[in-house]
Amino acid sequence: MENMRYEYPAKRPVTRRAHVGVVGSGDLEVLLTPSPTANAEVVIRTSVDGYEHVWKSVLDRFFLRYDGAAKFELNDFGATPGVVMLRLSEAVEVSDASDASDSGDTR
């Protein structure tokens, strides 16, 4: 198991948390919460060691477009970079959707 932490600049606040995915084979869980700071923060726990450079690439790419001040907690069980990207986008989509509908937590 490996732990990683990254920070990215953000431009707008995030108000709603979101939870997507499960810690199942080839998948990961993403918990998105409003960041206490003005930056975005990513905390990763992964079952697969030695792929820090791949994580960095995936996140660099994701944060080219995403500018919310959110904290992302990732519990990963061997997801491929494509799945990681999908789950991150899904978490953002759920968070933004509940921003609009004010429905609070989603499944």
Add this chain to the structure above:
Amino acid sequence: MTTQESFLARHSFIEMTARERAHALLDAGTYRELLGPFDKLESPWLAMQSIVCQSDDGAVIARGSLGGEPAVIAAIEPAFQGGSIGEVSGAKIAAALELALGEIEAGHPIRPVILFETGGVRLQEANLGLAAIAEIQAAIVALRRHVPVVGVIGGMVGCFGGMSLAAALCTGLVMTRQARLGMNGPEVIEQEAGVAELDASDRRLIWSMIGGEERVAVGLADTLVEDDTAQVRDAVLAAFGRGVPAQHRSEDVDGFIERLARVNPDDIDPDTLRTLWTGAGGQNR
């Protein structure tokens, strides 16, 4: 509706996560989760063994209403560690059932449902998981005197080990054809007793022994449903509709001893068992 149309109209229960399953069973708009992912009640033992935790430890506890009555659903996540019961996930399920008992004793109706999907105890947490399973079993027995405790085994993990005993204690048990229910899983039996005893790769054989269809046919489970959320929900509601029976299946000790006496271990197969057990004395419920 043609066979193809009715197949396409189905909404798979098996393919959903534990959270989605609980959501789908409760009345629309009533889902409320207790100790959800953001409460981060994780296993304290997995990280020490270099295993990534899940924020809800694989157990989803949801309150809401079911058929208009207050309900609590404890759903086990099949994808996380094989649905295994650890100290935390087990305590969450046991506590949910104990809270339901408190509600009932205070005169408030509640419908308890357990969505089983588990290989049994989480080996990394050993006795702590086993203790939690014992608490779950005790809570089911305490609760079922007042209200039916309804279990669902959706598949594809199935329900094994100590949790198979918890399932057996339930008032009503709903299974899909894909679901399996047994004490020891086929792989464990093959590993311990040899491939001559049981070939775990023989799926047809395995399902004919411990699959939902056989378990319902011999009366160890109550309702066989297709892998369809509406059918699962209807079966759960029907189980509550039947109320608390005069005698629970697990209380029929004499009946089961008598049934076992009819079995010749040297000459038994799934079809013979059905004939033996659904005849006089072994009434299928």
